Amino acid sequence: MTSAAPAAHLAELNLAKLRHPLDDPRMESFVELLNPVNAAADGAPGFIWRLVEEGAPDATALRPAGEDVIVTMSVWETPEALWEFTYRSGHLEVMRRRREWFDRHVEAYLVLWWVPAGHVPTVDEGLERLADLRANGPSPRAFTFASTYTATEAAGTLRADAVPTA
Amino acid sequence: MEDIDAIAALQDPVRRRLYEYVAEQGREVGRNEAAEATGVARTLAAHHLDKLAEAGLLESGSRRLTGRSGPGAGRPAKVYTRSRAERSISLPARDYRTAAELLAEAAEEAGLDDGLCAAARRRGEALRGPAESCDDVDAAMELLAARGYEPHIEDADEGTGGPASRVVRMRNCPFHAVAERFPPLVCGMNLALLEGLIGSDGAVRARMDARPGECCVIIEASKNNIH
Numbered sequence: 001m002t003s004a005a006p007a008a009h010l011a012e013l014n015l016a017k018l019r020h021p022l023d024d025p026r027m028e029s030f031v032e033l034l035n036p037v038n039a040a041a042d043g044a045p046g047f048i049w050r051l052v053e054e055g056a057p058d059a060t061a062l063r064p065a066g067e068d069v070i071v072t073m074s075v076w077e078t079p080e081a082l083w084e085f086t087y088r089s090g091h092l093e094v095m096r097r098r099r100e101w102f103d104r105h106v107e108a109y110l111v112l113w114w115v116p117a118g119h120v121p122t123v124d125e126g127l128e129r130l131a132d133l134r135a136n137g138p139s140p141r142a143f144t145f146a147s148t149y150t151a152t153e154a155a156g157t158l159r160a161d162a163v164p165t166a
Numbered sequence: 167m168e169d170i171d172a173i174a175a176l177q178d179p180v181r182r183r184l185y186e187y188v189a190e191q192g193r194e195v196g197r198n199e200a201a202e203a204t205g206v207a208r209t210l211a212a213h214h215l216d217k218l219a220e221a222g223l224l225e226s227g228s229r230r231l232t233g234r235s236g237p238g239a240g241r242p243a244k245v246y247t248r249s250r251a252e253r254s255i256s257l258p259a260r261d262y263r264t265a266a267e268l269l270a271e272a273a274e275e276a277g278l279d280d281g282l283c284a285a286a287r288r289r290g291e292a293l294r295g296p297a298e299s300c301d302d303v304d305a306a307m308e309l310l311a312a313r314g315y316e317p318h319i320e321d322a323d324e325g326t327g328g329p330a331s332r333v334v335r336m337r338n339c340p341f342h343a344v345a346e347r348f349p350p351l352v353c354g355m356n357l358a359l360l361e362g363l364i365g366s367d368g369a370v371r372a373r374m375d376a377r378p379g380e381c382c383v384i385i386e387a388s389k390n391n392i393h
Contacts, residue, residue: 084378087349092376095350096279096357104277146347 008114008151008158009048010079013126014072015065015110017103022060022070030101033094034058040090041074046081049120050074064123073126075115079148082112086145108133111142114154169253175221180206181214185223185248188215192318192337194229194245215246225249252343263343270348279351283358290362299365303332306370306385309363314340315381336381345382353382360385 020026038058041047051059051073060070076082085091111130115121129142138147140154151158176182183204188195201211218224228242256262273282293313300306303319310317316337339345345352353374360372360383369387376382 087353088376088378088382090376092349092353092382093374096354096374098350099277099279 044085046077048075172221189248286355286358287362290359299368334385339381
């Protein structure tokens with residue numbers, strides 16, 4: 001490769017607290033949207049990776065943040081690519097109807113952070129970044145769409161075990 | 167350039183026609199095309215297009231309109247698109263945008279989506295007045311155009327529907343700045359407003375079908391959805 005490959009990719013972790021169990025009829029309309037929206041993510045510009053449970057099409061059965069909390073985690077080329085998918089694709093319909101299916105969050109439920117290109121983040125890593133965001137507010141280590149940092153600004157925080165430099 | 171100067175640049179009728187033509191196309195427009203479409207000489211069109219670009223109302227670039235490249239492909243032509251920047255002016259000075267952002271932030275934090283959407287639906291119905299629900303796509307387009315959505319019929323090869331299904335997409339989101347900051351809340355509000363405006367008993371319906379760079383709502387015949 002002679003072109004300058006991006007050295008960092010953007011990771012995202014999102015928690016959603018279920019109002020009802022996934023097999024409850026009141027969640028049916030959400031469950032129906034899972035496969036089409038996940039397929040849209042897989043085909044979206046700038047998409048690199050998303051968390052799935054082994055042998056399953058998604059990660060809804062993984063409950064690392066509590067029995068009634070589902071997680072999504074993914075990696076994207078840029079914040080813009082993730083933003084366009086999140087809010088300017090079929091995924092927006094899921095977001096619009098979020099109050100039907102999920103409890104409102106009091107604390108931050110979405111965290112963004114930069115990872116070295118090629119690195120696949122673990123759920124623990126994501127939860128740790130979310131805890132950082134909740135404890136310290138947005139920083140180059142852990143931020144949100146409303147307060148993004150560039151990969152350059154986050155250069156010292158790329159590794160999973162990086163400690164805050166400030 | 168100050169907003170007031172930029173807007174004043176549209177006072178010239180020829181310039182205004184050119185601006186509106188470029189904005190309506192939703193793509194890059196060359197000088198020849200703009201001149202022909204507005205019925206003015208090419209040099210005059212070029213002069214006004216450049217003035218509009220200077221005012222920041224249009225963006226200009228150059229492109230080989232033949233689609234060819236390399237030696238012999240011809241000189242690149244100057245092309246224009248509408249600028250993404252917003253211009254507004256209020257006399258006396260008012261700042262509804264900050265008010266909208268603060269209200270949206272508070273509504274988002276308090277989870278007031280349902281209440282906001284109910285209010286938006288009522289407002290849409292009130293705007294429609296005593297008229298019946300929209301029964302055809304053309305009537306819906308008129309309503310949308312009057313409210314600044316810049317509706318256009320989606321090209322047949324653009325969408326997934328067959329040629330029989332006419333889908334209206336909108337180039338402009340009237341709530342763009344707030345919608346970018348609070349997408350689910352404000353886009354949901356916009357959908358509810360349009361549902362109220364179009365009405366729920368007619369043959370057309372509003373549906374969310376977000377895509378980059380456009381309003382996130384489309385209007386389509388409700389009968390198309392019987393599979």
